[in-house]
Amino acid sequence: MQNSKVKITILVDNFAGDGLVSEHGLSFWIETEDKHILFDTGQGGALKNNAHALDIDLGKTDMLVLSHGHYDHTGGIPDVLQMARNVKLYGHPGIIQPRYSMSNEEVKSIKMPRESMVAIDKLPREQLHWVRQPVLLSNTIGITGPIPRETSFEDPGGPFYLDPRGKNADFIDDDLALWIRKDDGLIVCVGCAHSGLVNTLKHIRYLNPGLRIRGIIGGFHLLNASRQRLDETIIALHVFESDSVIPCHCTGDVAVTLLREVLGDRVSYGTAGMTYEF
Ligand SMILES: [Fe+2]
Ligand SMILES: [Fe+2]
Numbered sequence: 333m334q335n336s337k338v339k340i341t342i343l344v345d346n347f348a349g350d351g352l353v354s355e356h357g358l359s360f361w362i363e364t365e366d367k368h369i370l371f372d373t374g375q376g377g378a379l380k381n382n383a384h385a386l387d388i389d390l391g392k393t394d395m396l397v398l399s400h401g402h403y404d405h406t407g408g409i410p411d412v413l414q415m416a417r418n419v420k421l422y423g424h425p426g427i428i429q430p431r432y433s434m435s436n437e438e439v440k441s442i443k444m445p446r447e448s449m450v451a452i453d454k455l456p457r458e459q460l461h462w463v464r465q466p467v468l469l470s471n472t473i474g475i476t477g478p479i480p481r482e483t484s485f486e487d488p489g490g491p492f493y494l495d496p497r498g499k500n501a502d503f504i505d506d507d508l509a510l511w512i513r514k515d516d517g518l519i520v521c522v523g524c525a526h527s528g529l530v531n532t533l534k535h536i537r538y539l540n541p542g543l544r545i546r547g548i549i550g551g552f553h554l555l556n557a558s559r560q561r562l563d564e565t566i567i568a569l570h571v572f573e574s575d576s577v578i579p580c581h582c583t584g585d586v587a588v589t590l591l592r593e594v595l596g597d598r599v600s601y602g603t604a605g606m607t608y609e610f
Contacts, residue, residue, distance in 0.1 A: 338364050338512050338609070339364075339608070339609050340549060340607070343382050344358055345357070345603050346581055348378070348603055352385055352605045353604075356375065357373075357407065358374060358399075359371065359374045364512065366470070367395065369394065371521050373407060375408070378604070379407075379411060382605070390415045398421070398423035399508055399510075399522065401426060401444045402443075403441075403445055406427065406444040410451040413454075421459060422463050422475060423461075424463050424477070424505070428443075433491055435491060464478070472513040476508045476509045479507060485558065485560050485564050489553040489555065489556060507527045509522045509532045509536065512610075517546030522551065524551040526553060530564060530568040544573040549602060550578075550580055553583070554584045555584035566595065576600075576608070577600075
C-alpha cells in the first residue's frame with residue numbers, strides 16, 4: 333500500500349506568514365493516511381503558537397522524529413512530549429551530545445537545550461527509539477539513520493566542533509532524513525542536510541530502489557557552499573527527477589536563487605504556514 337495522501341505543513345521556519353512567529357529553526361507537521369508525524373521542533377518559541385494559529389493539534393502527534401541535535405531543531409521537545417503523552421520519539425543517540433560552532437574565534441554552544449534533554453530522559457523507555465540504522469515507521473514511511481558521506485564536494489556545512497576549543501570536528505553523524513513512499517515516487521524531508529543533500533538523496537534511493545525522488549523539502553544548508561557543490565546539487569536534483577523542491581531554513585539565498593534559475597518553478601521557497609499536498 334502506498335500513501336495516497338501526504339500533506340506537509342511548515343510549522344517553524346526562518347520566515348513566516350501573517351500571524352505566525354518566525355525563528356531560526358525548522359519544524360514540519362506531516363499527515364499521511366494514518367499517521368501524524370512531527371519532524372523537528374524549532375527552537376521552542378514558535379512551535380506552539382504557530383500550531384495553534386494553523387489549527388494543528390500537536391496532541392495528535394504519533395511520532396516525533398528529530399533530524400539531528402542542534403538547538404534550532406530540538407527546542408520544542410518539552411512542549412510536544414507534554415501535549416502528546418503517547419508519542420514515540422526517534423533520533424540518533426548523538427543528538428544529546430555537547431556541540432559548538434565557531435566563527436571569528438567566537439564559540440557558541442549549539443547543542444540541544446537542557447530542558448529538552450530532561451524531557452527526553454523522563455520519557456518512558458518504550459516510547460524512546462534510538463536510531464542507528466534505517467528504520468521503517470510504517471510500510472511506506474522510513475527514516476535513514478546515519479547517512480554515508482560519499483560525495484567529495486559535500487561537508488557538514490560549517491565550523492562545527494564537539495569541544496569548545498575547536499579541536500574535534502563535529503561531522504554531525506546524528507543527521508538523518510525522512511522519506512515517504514507514494515505511487516509516483518518519494519517525498520523527502522531533511523532538517524539541515526548536514527550529511528549533504530546529494531548524499532542524502534543517494535542513500536534514500538539506495539533504500540528505495542527504482543523510485544524517483546519527486547519532492548524534497550527542508551533546510552539544504554548551502555549557505556557556505558562552493559559553486560561546485562551548488563552545481564553538483566542541481567545536477568543531482570535533475571537526475572533524481574524531482575519536480576517539487578522546497579528549500580527552507582538554512583538553505584541560503586544564493587543557493588535558492590540559483591536553484592530557481594536552473595530548475596524554474598519546480599523550486600518554491602518554503603516558509604512557516606505553507607502547506608503542500610503530494
Ligand atoms: Fe538548522
Ligand atoms: Fe543543524
